[in-house]
Amino acid sequence: MSLRVRLVLTVTSTVLLMCGCAAEKEESTDSAPVTPGSSKSMEQAIKEVQQMRREMTAALEQAFGPPRWGLAPDFQPVLERAGCPDDSSEDGAEVAGLPTWSTATVYPESHWRDAADRVAKIGRKYGFDRVRTVVDRPGDLEIDGRAPDGGQYVFGFGDSAILQITTGCYVWKDKPQGLVRDSRS
Numbered sequence: 001m002s003l004r005v006r007l008v009l010t011v012t013s014t015v016l017l018m019c020g021c022a023a024e025k026e027e028s029t030d031s032a033p034v035t036p037g038s039s040k041s042m043e044q045a046i047k048e049v050q051q052m053r054r055e056m057t058a059a060l061e062q063a064f065g066p067p068r069w070g071l072a073p074d075f076q077p078v079l080e081r082a083g084c085p086d087d088s089s090e091d092g093a094e095v096a097g098l099p100t101w102s103t104a105t106v107y108p109e110s111h112w113r114d115a116a117d118r119v120a121k122i123g124r125k126y127g128f129d130r131v132r133t134v135v136d137r138p139g140d141l142e143i144d145g146r147a148p149d150g151g152q153y154v155f156g157f158g159d160s161a162i163l164q165i166t167t168g169c170y171v172w173k174d175k176p177q178g179l180v181r182d183s184r185s
Contacts, residue, residue: 040149040170041170041171041172041173042094042096042167042170042171042172042173043172043173043174044170045096045149045151045167045168045170046079046096046098046167048126049098049126049151049153049165049166049167050098050182050183051126052122052123052125052126052128052153052165053098053101053163053165055122055125056118056119056122056123056155056163057069057101057163059118059119059122060107060115060118060119063114063115063118064107064111064115066105067103067104067105067106067107067161068103069101069102069103069161069163070101070102070103071099071100071101071102071182072099072100072101072102072160072162073102075099075100076099076179077099077181077182078099078179078180078181078182079096079097079098079099079179079180079181079182080096080097080099081094081095081096081097081180082094082095082097083095084150084169086150086169090169090171092171092172092175093169093170093171094169094170094171094172095150095166095167095168095169095170096166096167096180097164097165097166097167098164098165098166098182099182100162100163100164101162101163101164102160102161102162102163103160103161104160105160106157106158106159106160106161107157107161109138109139109157112141112157113141115157116133116141116143116155116156119143119145119153119155119163120143120145123145123153124145126147127147127148127149127151128145128146128147128151128152128153129145129147129148130145130146130147131143131144131145131146132144134154134156135156139158140156140157140158141156141157141158142154142155142156142157142158143155143156147168148168149167149168149169149170150167150168150169151165151166151167151168152165152166153165153166
């Protein structure tokens with residue numbers, strides 16, 4: 001993986017975790033921060049975005065064949081956790097970022113827009129209905145999708161393909177101590 005790609009992945013991961021909740025609140029009036037009594041726990045939110053990731057990567061593999069998606073080099077199979085920067089979030093609420101997934105090779109550039117459309121369609125099914133194209137130029141395509149709860153995904157192609165997903169702000173039902181492993185299943 002090139003130094004440029006590593007830098008982009010690191011910066012994007014940091015920005016997603018630090019700004020996910022607050023950025024959504026600024027951009028949308030229908031944003032729904034966690035409130036006392038919210039019915040969804042962090043555990044449920046994580047399971048949902050893991051399922052969304054499985055569906056996204058399976059759809060891409062079914063439509064375009066290899067390359068196979070998996071944990072990006074230099075990433076551990078653990079969730080990144082951070083407190084929510086939004087003052088209206090419930091005490092103890094956090095965001096969780098799934099580890100970045102990537103492919104060793106990329107699909108032909110002629111398939112990139114179709115691949116992005118497939119990812120966006122699945123994202124909408126999970127409530128990530130605010131989709132925008134961040135970059136669209138030869139050799140580089142990136143989209144992101146945002147959910148009303150502050151969750152966000154980033155999907156794109158360049159030297160490699162990436163998929164990053166962050167939950168919105170939620171409270172753990174049983175707050176774990178230490179690292180939380182990501183699940184592929």
